[in-house]
Amino acid sequence: MTVIHRVFGGRAGAGAQVLAASIVLALLSVASGGIGRLDQAAVWLVLGLFAMSLDLMWGYGGLLSFGQAAFFGLGAYAYTWLTTDKLGMNLHELGTVVGLLAGIALPALVALLLGYFLFYGKVVGAFFAIVTMAVSFLLQSLGMGWSRVFGGSMGISGIPSVSLAFMGIPGSTKGVLAGYVFVTVMAAGAAVVMRTMLSTSFGLAVDGVRDNEDRLVLLGFKTIHTKLVVFSVASGVAGLAGALYASHASFVSADLMGTLLSTEAVVWVAVGGRRSLIGAFVGALVVRAVGFWLSDVAVDFWLILLGSLFIAMVLFGSGGLVGLARSVWERGVRLVARDS
Amino acid sequence: MTTTQLILLQVLNTGVTMGILMLVAIGLGIIYGLMDVINLAHGEFLMLGAYGWVIARLAGLDGWTGLIVAPLVVGLVGFVIERSLVRHLYRRPLDSLLATWGISLILVQAARIVFGPAPQPVPTPLEGAVELFGMPYGRYRLFVLAVSIVIISITLAVFRYRTFGLKTRAVFQDAEMAKCLGIRAPRIYSAAFVIGAALAGLAGALVAPMLTVAPDMGANFLVQSFLVVIVGGAGSLAGVVGGAGVIGGIQGLISYFSSSVLAQVITLTLAIIVVRVRPRGIFTRK
Numbered sequence: 115m116t117v118i119h120r121v122f123g124g125r126a127g128a129g130a131q132v133l134a135a136s137i138v139l140a141l142l143s144v145a146s147g148g149i150g151r152l153d154q155a156a157v158w159l160v161l162g163l164f165a166m167s168l169d170l171m172w173g174y175g176g177l178l179s180f181g182q183a184a185f186f187g188l189g190a191y192a193y194t195w196l197t198t199d200k201l202g203m204n205l206h207e208l209g210t211v212v213g214l215l216a217g218i219a220l221p222a223l224v225a226l227l228l229g230y231f232l233f234y235g236k237v238v239g240a241f242f243a244i245v246t247m248a249v250s251f252l253l254q255s256l257g258m259g260w261s262r263v264f265g266g267s268m269g270i271s272g273i274p275s276v277s278l279a280f281m282g283i284p285g286s287t288k289g290v291l292a293g294y295v296f297v298t299v300m301a302a303g304a305a306v307v308m309r310t311m312l313s314t315s316f317g318l319a320v321d322g323v324r325d326n327e328d329r330l331v332l333l334g335f336k337t338i339h340t341k342l343v344v345f346s347v348a349s350g351v352a353g354l355a356g357a358l359y360a361s362h363a364s365f366v367s368a369d370l371m372g373t374l375l376s377t378e379a380v381v382w383v384a385v386g387g388r389r390s391l392i393g394a395f396v397g398a399l400v401v402r403a404v405g406f407w408l409s410d411v412a413v414d415f416w417l418i419l420l421g422s423l424f425i426a427m428v429l430f431g432s433g434g435l436v437g438l439a440r441s442v443w444e445r446g447v448r449l450v451a452r453d454s
Numbered sequence: 455m456t457t458t459q460l461i462l463l464q465v466l467n468t469g470v471t472m473g474i475l476m477l478v479a480i481g482l483g484i485i486y487g488l489m490d491v492i493n494l495a496h497g498e499f500l501m502l503g504a505y506g507w508v509i510a511r512l513a514g515l516d517g518w519t520g521l522i523v524a525p526l527v528v529g530l531v532g533f534v535i536e537r538s539l540v541r542h543l544y545r546r547p548l549d550s551l552l553a554t555w556g557i558s559l560i561l562v563q564a565a566r567i568v569f570g571p572a573p574q575p576v577p578t579p580l581e582g583a584v585e586l587f588g589m590p591y592g593r594y595r596l597f598v599l600a601v602s603i604v605i606i607s608i609t610l611a612v613f614r615y616r617t618f619g620l621k622t623r624a625v626f627q628d629a630e631m632a633k634c635l636g637i638r639a640p641r642i643y644s645a646a647f648v649i650g651a652a653l654a655g656l657a658g659a660l661v662a663p664m665l666t667v668a669p670d671m672g673a674n675f676l677v678q679s680f681l682v683v684i685v686g687g688a689g690s691l692a693g694v695v696g697g698a699g700v701i702g703g704i705q706g707l708i709s710y711f712s713s714s715v716l717a718q719v720i721t722l723t724l725a726i727i728v729v730r731v732r733p734r735g736i737f738t739r740k
Binding site: 178180228230231232234235237239240241243244245247248249251252255256258259373377380384414415417418420421422423424425427428429 | 550555716718
């Protein structure tokens, strides 16, 4: 058991957990549908990364965002604008890496600006959720209408995938296996960054802001700054996920910024287990995989099932899959201890 | 058309927008103010109301009944949702947000299954135009304006002058104290929820002939009602009505010059800036 703790615990452990989940998903995908299914599975990994960003906001920061997809979509569009001819800013070879960075930077900056107004305006709790939801909804509407920039209802296609030629790695991340590995590495890296951030004294401040903000203010913390950093970092990670999506799917549309994706992510986090990065990651994989499997059976009832999940998690809310796994694990440990 | 007539036309159109918005936002505001429940299914109440025409037509009833059927049906739906789910969620704004979003998804999909996904036109029950200050103006729009003014006035009057309104305001201010004085708060909650739903349903029935009816039409009105509550504050009916006036007015003004989506984006930006300056809304005293 100490081996398990050494590999999956600590700061690097978050990355190892993501890696393990990705390998399991890859094996299941290949076993069920051949190597080609990895293409679909890589999208789920991207969404898992996106779910982790929402978990940072909601699970750790206590800021329920109903508009997280706004930042996912902005990241996707930032990447798209710098790698295609849409806005005449195509940077070609170099563009893909710059685009990836812009995919992180643009959402992070937008969140900083939005957070400045909202947090200083004392917008918290449910009001924060509805304002972020409105942002997401209106960005989607704007994207639908403004086809010169966002591609309108047709979206933008033909987006090149990230090229790592400058690092001496030939080829692109276009291939099925290469794409999967690339997304896995990025997701694991982002998980390590978030875990590291949360395990410092700053992470303790984040816990404090979530549990009792007034007390932290009393202790002299600038809690608004803490929230701004959380919002900005979470949006940057969401943007990275968006940019990876654009690179992998080579297609973006206004729906990527919309309310349905925003709120679906809330379900992923709740199903996986709040305040657990790997929980959110696995939650996204599981819900999407179930949805994919159900889409053969009953596409009409998917939204109804999703809606029921929302109601169920409020009425019977618990620790999600991670909470379940943890209680099973602890029971197992107790049994082993009793036998020895 | 002279400039005066143009301005007048714009004022009338803005009045129609404001009226509808007030009918939707009042329910959202009352429900939030009374029980700390943010009802994300409120837009779907409007959508169901809009389908009231379709339901009435399917039932073989004549044109106008849609307007009566809508608030009754939606009020009933509201009652069922309140009794089965929302009553467990009083004073839990975040949980109510999640659960009512679930309801919203279910209602949208149910409408899609029952009525089909395509937008449907609804024939105007009141054809033609009347001469107003030397210019033609749609009869039906004028009718909508009149109905919304009357209904909003009645609602405000009930909350101001009737015993029910007095009790509601008492619960609004201090639920515990009101309960101590023998007011049955749960009944007030149910009644307010049903009234809010019925008003949204009526608003849906009113807008339907001016737009097309679609399962996902509610989201747009929900977001606009959010803007109203953010700008006006949810602390009072006056705040909601004032907020609806401001939002509807800005929308009407901007959408005259450019698209309605841009108008909404600008309104949201303004609302976010307003929040920074006046956290509790501009119509609420600090």
